[in-house]
Amino acid sequence: MQDRGNWSSKFGFIMAAAGSAIGLGNIWKFPYVAGKNGGGSFLLIYLAIVATIGFSILMAELVIGRATQRNPVGALKRLQSGKWWPLIGYAGIVTAFVILSYYVVVAGWTLAYIGKSATGLLATTDGDALGGMFTAFITDPLEPIVYAGLFTALTVWVVVGGVNQGLERSCRYLMPALFILVIILCIRSLTLEGAGAGWDFFTRPKWEYVTFQTVIEAMGQAFFSLSLGMGTMMTYGSYISRDSDVVESGFSVITLDTLIAVLAGVMILPAVFAFGMDPGQGPGLTFITLPRVFAQMTGGIVFGPLFFILLAIAALTSSVSLLEVVTAYFVDELGWTRRNCTIAAGVVAFVLCIPSSLSLGIWSDHTLFGLGFLDIMDFLATNLMLPIGGMAIALFAGWVVPKQMVEEFCAGNPKLGGLAKVWLFFIRFVSPIAILIVLLNGLPFLGPYLPWN
Numbered sequence: 008m009q010d011r012g013n014w015s016s017k018f019g020f021i022m023a024a025a026g027s028a029i030g031l032g033n034i035w036k037f038p039y040v041a042g043k044n045g046g047g048s049f050l051l052i053y054l055a056i057v058a059t060i061g062f063s064i065l066m067a068e069l070v071i072g073r074a075t076q077r078n079p080v081g082a083l084k085r086l087q088s089g090k091w092w093p094l095i096g097y098a099g100i101v102t103a104f105v106i107l108s109y110y111v112v113v114a115g116w117t118l119a120y121i122g123k124s125a126t127g128l129l130a131t132t133d134g135d136a137l138g139g140m141f142t143a144f145i146t147d148p149l150e151p152i153v154y155a156g157l158f159t160a161l162t163v164w165v166v167v168g169g170v171n172q173g174l175e176r177s178c179r180y181l182m183p184a185l186f187i188l189v190i191i192l193c194i195r196s197l198t199l200e201g202a203g204a205g206w207d208f209f210t211r212p213k214w215e216y217v218t219f220q221t222v223i224e225a226m227g228q229a230f231f232s233l234s235l236g237m238g239t240m241m242t243y244g245s246y247i248s249r250d251s252d253v254v255e256s257g258f259s260v261i262t263l264d265t266l267i268a269v270l271a272g273v274m275i276l277p278a279v280f281a282f283g284m285d286p287g288q289g290p291g292l293t294f295i296t297l298p299r300v301f302a303q304m305t306g307g308i309v310f311g312p313l314f315f316i317l318l319a320i321a322a323l324t325s326s327v328s329l330l331e332v333v334t335a336y337f338v339d340e341l342g343w344t345r346r347n348c349t350i351a352a353g354v355v356a357f358v359l360c361i362p363s364s365l366s367l368g369i370w371s372d373h374t375l376f377g378l379g380f381l382d383i384m385d386f387l388a389t390n391l392m393l394p395i396g397g398m399a400i401a402l403f404a405g406w407v408v409p410k411q412m413v414e415e416f417c418a419g420n421p422k423l424g425g426l427a428k429v430w431l432f433f434i435r436f437v438s439p440i441a442i443l444i445v446l447l448n449g450l451p452f453l454g455p456y457l458p459w460n
């Protein structure tokens with residue numbers, strides 16, 4: 008049996024788990040998804056989902072992980088002998104590859120943009136030119152794939168380093184640095200002339216825009232941003248020693264992740280309005296708007312590359328957590344060496360990222376329901392696999408092994424008994440039912456016919 012490794016301290020765990028949670032989902036995706044869904048009301052729905060469904064499922068994953076000290080497949084086998092529940096763990100491995108297939112593509116863009124901003128290529132306030140450059144880059148058949156490959160190699164390198172020397176060490180310093188830079192950029196964005204309209208857009212609820220689709224997207228976004236529903240947090244929980252608390256750490260992780268998502272909105276949306284751009288423009292928002300902010304700020308030539316470096320780092324501390332789920336399974340259950348399985352999984356992820364990247368350019372006319380490969384992978388993972396995985400985890404913890412879960416939740420701190428009861432109620436009833444309703448509504452052949460629609 009190989010030594011699985013442990014976080015060296017509570018702080019180390021919180022930074023690693025926050026590193027997993029905080030990533031492209033917060034900084035690149037959240038502002039444009041919020042922009043597309045009308046701003047303020049989306050924000051409120053998102054916060055409500057994070058505080059209820061998000062928190063309860065995060066705790067379920069952490070508790071299961073810490074209790075069993077195993078990868079998701081092994082954890083579910085250990086807690087229950089039935090043969091179906093470990094399927095959650097296998098599904099998680101598949102989901103990890105689905106997400107990696109496009110995550111490394113976008114992360115590769117951030118690497119490319121470090122160089123582009125450092126060499127002054129982006130130093131223009133002409134929005135159309137910046138938009139054109141972005142489109143030309145992501146539709147190129149080769150360049151983005153090279154960067155995605157580079158990023159995948161970095162991911163593999165960190166995961167091969169192991170729990171302490173790789174995952175934890177990469178997060179301890181980089182996460183605090185990211186935090187400080189985000190705050191500086193928020194201040195700059197809010198002090199641009201005309202920023203008020205963006206602030207208003209981001210914070211004022213506009214309920215007339217809200218449909219069930221908004222709720223589905225907010226829920227998917229919450230799962231994605233918190234790294235829930237595929238065993239990532241279970242895996243990270245399994246490296247917490249049995250005598251160290253999970254509840255407080257879980258709170259910290261949720262708070263940090265949500266804070267960064269909200270700050271990313273504050274950093275980007277006011278600037279979008281200040282420059283008279285369209286907040287619903289989608290994936291290009293960060294890559295087009297922010298260079299324009301940098302071009303207008305003193306020291307932009309420093310802050311620009313710095314921002315893309317930190318975005319790449321945020322992406323890296325997340326992509327390693329996706330790969331770690333796969334690695335933990337092969338190491339724990341099949342006895343492979345960490346090095347071999349991580350490299351093998353990295354190669355698979357790289358191969359899968361090729362159609363993702365090409366689907367934005369030369370393969371853009373190969374679509375299914377109007378979506379290209381990258382969009383399909385994102386849709387499948389975010390709106391289906393993660394919520395379904397999360398529901399299964401909640402049902403497992405709440406109905407199959409509830410007594411053990413409650414005991415483990417309070418381990419070492421009897422004062423948590425009251426909170427444990429509330430938590431149990433959420434994973435038994437509130438979260439699974441809420442997820443089910445949202446998912447059923449999302450089915451095109453069912454949703455429109457439900458009595459409340």
Ligand code: TRP
Pocket residue numbers: 027028029030031032033106230231232233234235236237239325326328329393
């Ligand atoms: N949470 C990360 C982000 O916001 C992405 C991520 C890492 C993830 N691990 C995950 C998403 C597991 C879902 C499941 O960018």
